Amino acid sequence: xxxxxxxxxxxxxxxxxxxxxxxxxxxxxxxxxxxxxxxxxxxxxxxxxxxxxxxxxxxxxxxxxxxxxxxxxxxxxxxx
Amino acid sequence: xxxxxxxxxxxxxxxxxxxxxxxxxxxxxxxxxxxxxxxxxxxxxxxxxxxxxxxxxxxxxxxxxxxxxxxxxxxxxxxxxxxxxxxxxxxxxxxxxxxxxxxxxxxxxxxxxxxxxxxxxxxxxxxxxxxxxxxxxxxxxxxxxxxxxxxxxxxxxxxxxxxxxxxxxxxxxxxxxxxxxxxxxxxxxxxxxxxxxxxxxxxxxxxxxxxxxxxxxxxxxxxxxxxxxxxxxxxxxxxxxxxxxxxxxxxxxxxxxxxxxxxxxxxxxxxxxxxxxxxxxxxxxxxxxxxxxxxxxxxxxxxxxxxxxxxxxxxxxxxxxxxxxxxxxxxxxxxxxxxxxxxxxxxxxxxxxxxxxxxxxxxxxxxxxxxxxxxxxxxxxxxxxxxxxxxxxxxxxxxxxxxxxxxxxxxxxxxxxxxxxxxxxxxxxxxxxxxxxxxxxxxxxxxxxxxxxxxxxxxxxxxxxxxxxxxxxxxxxxxxxxxxxxxxxxxxxxxxxxxxxxxxxxxxxxxxxxxxxxxxxxxxxxxxxxxxxxxxxxxxxxxxxxxxxxxxxxxxxxxxxxxxxxxxx
Numbered sequence: 001x002x003x004x005x006x007x008x009x010x011x012x013x014x015x016x017x018x019x020x021x022x023x024x025x026x027x028x029x030x031x032x033x034x035x036x037x038x039x040x041x042x043x044x045x046x047x048x049x050x051x052x053x054x055x056x057x058x059x060x061x062x063x064x065x066x067x068x069x070x071x072x073x074x075x076x077x078x079x080x
Numbered sequence: 081x082x083x084x085x086x087x088x089x090x091x092x093x094x095x096x097x098x099x100x101x102x103x104x105x106x107x108x109x110x111x112x113x114x115x116x117x118x119x120x121x122x123x124x125x126x127x128x129x130x131x132x133x134x135x136x137x138x139x140x141x142x143x144x145x146x147x148x149x150x151x152x153x154x155x156x157x158x159x160x161x162x163x164x165x166x167x168x169x170x171x172x173x174x175x176x177x178x179x180x181x182x183x184x185x186x187x188x189x190x191x192x193x194x195x196x197x198x199x200x201x202x203x204x205x206x207x208x209x210x211x212x213x214x215x216x217x218x219x220x221x222x223x224x225x226x227x228x229x230x231x232x233x234x235x236x237x238x239x240x241x242x243x244x245x246x247x248x249x250x251x252x253x254x255x256x257x258x259x260x261x262x263x264x265x266x267x268x269x270x271x272x273x274x275x276x277x278x279x280x281x282x283x284x285x286x287x288x289x290x291x292x293x294x295x296x297x298x299x300x301x302x303x304x305x306x307x308x309x310x311x312x313x314x315x316x317x318x319x320x321x322x323x324x325x326x327x328x329x330x331x332x333x334x335x336x337x338x339x340x341x342x343x344x345x346x347x348x349x350x351x352x353x354x355x356x357x358x359x360x361x362x363x364x365x366x367x368x369x370x371x372x373x374x375x376x377x378x379x380x381x382x383x384x385x386x387x388x389x390x391x392x393x394x395x396x397x398x399x400x401x402x403x404x405x406x407x408x409x410x411x412x413x414x415x416x417x418x419x420x421x422x423x424x425x426x427x428x429x430x431x432x433x434x435x436x437x438x439x440x441x442x443x444x445x446x447x448x449x450x451x452x453x454x455x456x457x458x459x460x461x462x463x464x465x466x467x468x469x470x471x472x473x474x475x476x477x478x479x480x481x482x483x484x485x486x487x488x489x490x491x492x493x494x495x496x497x498x499x500x501x502x503x504x505x506x507x508x509x510x511x512x513x514x515x516x517x518x519x520x521x522x523x524x525x526x527x528x529x530x531x532x533x534x535x536x537x538x539x540x541x542x543x544x545x546x547x548x549x550x551x552x553x554x555x556x557x558x559x560x561x562x563x564x565x566x567x568x569x570x571x572x573x574x575x576x577x578x579x580x581x582x583x584x585x586x587x588x589x590x591x592x593x594x595x596x597x598x599x600x601x602x603x604x605x606x607x608x609x610x611x612x613x614x615x616x617x618x619x620x621x622x623x624x625x626x627x628x629x630x631x632x633x634x635x636x637x638x639x640x641x642x643x644x645x646x647x648x649x
Binding site: 031033039040041042044045047048059060061064065067068 | 151176178199200326327328329330331350351354536537602605606607
């Protein structure tokens with residue numbers, strides 16, 4: 001099973017690929033709405049990608065109030 | 081549909097609808113691609129009456145208030161019907177607010193009953209303010225067996241045998257209390273009567289009727305005025321079907337259009353733009369020759385639908401596009417926020433009419449609507465039947481504040497006569513929005529005079545409501561504004577919140593202060609965050625009681641500084 005840090009690292013890599021930004025531009029505590037310039041629906045799109053990658057299912061409400069990669073990684077890690 | 085003129089309250093109209101359309105499907109609930117529930121009107125009645133009976137036994141009486149705090153689902157509507165059946169007043173609360181905000185509004189509404197989804201109840205019970213809750217009866221949906229409900233009851237078990245007494249209400253009685261703002265400050269609870277809703281429903285269905293067989297996809301939160309009307313009351317009194325999806329994931333939303341052959345859907349601009357982005361990306365992937373054919377078909381469709389929508393023609397010309405939306409979509413209804421005309425035109429040119437309108441919670445659901453005769457992307461349509469609109473103190477261009485008079489306008493703000501007197505003057509609701517009518521009677525909007533923003537997701541954000549998160553900020557004083565309130569512009573859009581900061585003498589705006597502001601800002605939900613700041617060199621004007629004179633300060637800033645000096649956060 002992934003460690004929390006591995007999960008976080010994979011999320012950053014997947015987010016960078018999905019939104020076509022250089023991986024090095026993203027940091028764990030970044031506000032992903034701001035750094036990626038995305039809205040909440042695009043975040044849900046990303047979440048689907050992450051679910052498929054990690055083979056977990058997260059209800060939409062788990063994402064309510066989440067806006068940085070580290071917290072998001074914590075939510076996913078809790079379900080691995 | 082039912083003749084709503086004959087009814088004195090929503091409960092009576094819904095009760096007759098359940099009898100009249102008994103065998104028709106009224107609700108479908110799906111979670112992702114898994115269908116969870118499919119109910120006929122008779123099934124709906126069978127499930128809701130034992131709940132109404134249990135409420136009756138719990139001494140829930142006529143005029144008592146019951147709040148609902150749930151994401152869109154069948155239990156929302158079942159609970160609402162049981163509340164109306166019992167003569168109760170419904171308080172729909174926004175599930176996207178924080179637990180503290182929900183508790184604040186719950187207390188203000190004095191609701192005796194709360195129907196709440198388990199995950200939201202869990203957050204409320206963990207809130208620091210929970211000890212203060214006064215609600216007598218809490219019904220929790222979808223709670224795991226054995227979960228500690230902190231005094232609440234499982235919704236699924238809260239039922240009694242035997243026929244409950246139907247409690248009739250009159251048209252002037254209160255049906256709902258809907259909060260349009262005030263989560264962090266002064267709550268604005270719009271008191272809406274049964275007449276408000278019955279007349280709104282009559283007006284809307286006169287232009288856009290539902291009928292048995294129509295399937296409406298409910299995506300906007302049901303606590304929002306639009307979905308409450310077009311995703312509950314409207315379809316039910318016409319025998320139509322409401323489809324709930326327990327996720328907003330774009331791929332499942334797209335799938336639901338096809339799976340359930342959706343007829344109507346109401347969406348906020350953010351979702352419509354997401355759909356547009358998806359379609360444009362698909363179009364861009366087409367080989368050149370296919371793209372050329374598509375462009376020709378779109379151009380032909382534009383010509384053929386210039387005067388009115390012709391769905392059959394459009395479906396023939398652009399079959400793939402229409403198949404992607406299930407093949408039976410008649411219109412996308414949009415509301416809640418400003419929509420880019422280019423996005424509306426994009427869909428209309430594909431043969432999918434976009435019905436936009438203008439309304440506010442204080443006026444029920446909608447005051448104007450595009451009647452598509454012909455489609456106009458540059459306006460918010462004409463006043464609905466029974467709605468009178470006036471432009472107050474128009475300037476040389478005919479632009480002024482819009483005032484509305486209609487049977488759909490709320491009676492008052494709950495427990496706030498002062499605010500009510502400011503909002504409703506001589507029977508006219510002052511909307512705070514600026515507009516004018518064109519020669520064909522269409523309303524065009526030109527911004528607002530209120531200090532607020534409306535997000536693309538349809539959320540009204542008042543600066544006063546979010547300022548508390550910055551309490552104790554180490555500066556001399558600060559004040560949050562809607563940028564367009566400080567720097568008025570004659571168009572909609574480009575909305576953001578801006579913070580004016582007055583530093584202490586000799587204080588410098590350093591990275592520590594920026595970090596403090598950013599950290600606090602991120603405690604707010606993303607759609608409520610302040611977008612930028614401006615350093616102001618003078619003390620803020622204040623009243624005798626030391627309150628900031630917001631309007632005077634906004635005018636002073638607007639006159640002295642350019643919008644361009646705002647530093648993005």
